[in-house]
Amino acid sequence: MLFTVMLLPTALSSTPEAPEASAFFYPAAISVLQDMAENCILLVRADTTGGRLSSVGMLLDAVGKWPEQYKIRAQRVLSFLEKQKRFQVTARPYEVEHKCAIDECKHAIGIAASLVGERPVLFAGGGCASCSRSILNDAQIVQVQEYPVSEFDQKRRAKRSIVIDDGQWSSDEFEKWVLAPVLRHAEILKLYDRLITRTADDAAEQEMRENYKRTLEWIIAVFARESTAPAKIVEIHGGVSTGIDRKRLQALEKNLSSFNDEVAAKSGIRPSIFLREETDRLRMPHGRYLITDKLGLLVERGFDLLWDDRTMRLAKKDPGKDKRRIRDVMLSLCPNPGSIETAVARVRELAVVR
Numbered sequence: 001m002l003f004t005v006m007l008l009p010t011a012l013s014s015t016p017e018a019p020e021a022s023a024f025f026y027p028a029a030i031s032v033l034q035d036m037a038e039n040c041i042l043l044v045r046a047d048t049t050g051g052r053l054s055s056v057g058m059l060l061d062a063v064g065k066w067p068e069q070y071k072i073r074a075q076r077v078l079s080f081l082e083k084q085k086r087f088q089v090t091a092r093p094y095e096v097e098h099k100c101a102i103d104e105c106k107h108a109i110g111i112a113a114s115l116v117g118e119r120p121v122l123f124a125g126g127g128c129a130s131c132s133r134s135i136l137n138d139a140q141i142v143q144v145q146e147y148p149v150s151e152f153d154q155k156r157r158a159k160r161s162i163v164i165d166d167g168q169w170s171s172d173e174f175e176k177w178v179l180a181p182v183l184r185h186a187e188i189l190k191l192y193d194r195l196i197t198r199t200a201d202d203a204a205e206q207e208m209r210e211n212y213k214r215t216l217e218w219i220i221a222v223f224a225r226e227s228t229a230p231a232k233i234v235e236i237h238g239g240v241s242t243g244i245d246r247k248r249l250q251a252l253e254k255n256l257s258s259f260n261d262e263v264a265a266k267s268g269i270r271p272s273i274f275l276r277e278e279t280d281r282l283r284m285p286h287g288r289y290l291i292t293d294k295l296g297l298l299v300e301r302g303f304d305l306l307w308d309d310r311t312m313r314l315a316k317k318d319p320g321k322d323k324r325r326i327r328d329v330m331l332s333l334c335p336n337p338g339s340i341e342t343a344v345a346r347v348r349e350l351a352v353v354r
Contacts, residue, residue: 001297037080097135113136164330191289272353288300
């Protein structure tokens with residue numbers, strides 16, 4: 001659901017000379033940037049100039065030569081991408097490609113060449129497009145004018161939402177197509193589901209139910225394995241009933257602390273679990289969300305995603321050996337994750353279990 005791309009400045013600076021062609025180019029290029037803001041990560045090198053990533057500065061310089069009515073809109077979208085942390089410095093070593101004549105292209109092609117088996121889609125323009133194709137013959141090179149009919153645009157649009165039937169996917173498939181791309185460049189993972197701790201609060205033993213434990217441990221383990229961030233932070237936000245007595249709250253906190261111990265021992269990451277007191281007037285959002293520092297997803301059924309042992313056995317699968325199947329769920333992009341975080345913050349924080 002999250003795609004890795006590389007955007008060369010030539011993709012935005014190679015504007016056609018013919019008035020008819022340029023009249024199409026500028027709106028098309030802005031549309032490309034807007035689509036990237038929806039569900040793309042832009043991979044760049046680490047160099048900075050004046051406190052800003054050099055790659056970002058070059059892109060801003062490229063659109064700075066556009067006509068005023070297009071330039072301002074393009075600059076806004078690039079600034080939005082920057083604010084949303086969609087420009088990601090590559091975590092892998094690479095060799096500069098000296099066949100390229102342009103300095104930025106030397107680094108970009110070198111980065112792309114280092115990603116064997118997971119080549120990003122590369123946006124280029126002018127002579128850079130054909131040059132890139134000759135060097136990266138197995139990569140997908142896209143020009144602004146080609147984008148509306150490109151295979152990449154079709155794939156990107158198709159993955160804005162995903163509907164999975166009960167048992168259609170295994171946990172491995174879910175990792176490959178959803179979790180790994182979304183978590184690979186994330187530093188912070190926040191899971192919002194009022195029922196994770198609300199059901200524990202309602203239970204006699206004040207303990208998180210097994211179906212939630214299983215899914216949370218799995219997601220955090222994938223985050224620990226896939227994320228390239230040096231430090232990884234996990235927050236889990238759940239609800240508790242208003243007026244919960246102190247004895248029940250202490251029992252719940254004790255059991256959640258034991259859960260954190262188990263997760264930390266398995267993944268190396270110790271979550272922070274935020275207990276928010278829900279009232280008749282103020283509750284956490286009904287929807288359940290997976291939000292990182294770069295993207296937000298609505299997880300329609302919540303974090304009860306994996307088949308339990310009974311369902312596995314009914315399907316003649318061994319819970320101890322076979323990969324768990326995914327329950328029916330719809331996932332879609334959350335266009336404004338900040339509004340969800342703001343709504344949750346309004347609900348009183350009763351306790352934090354670390």
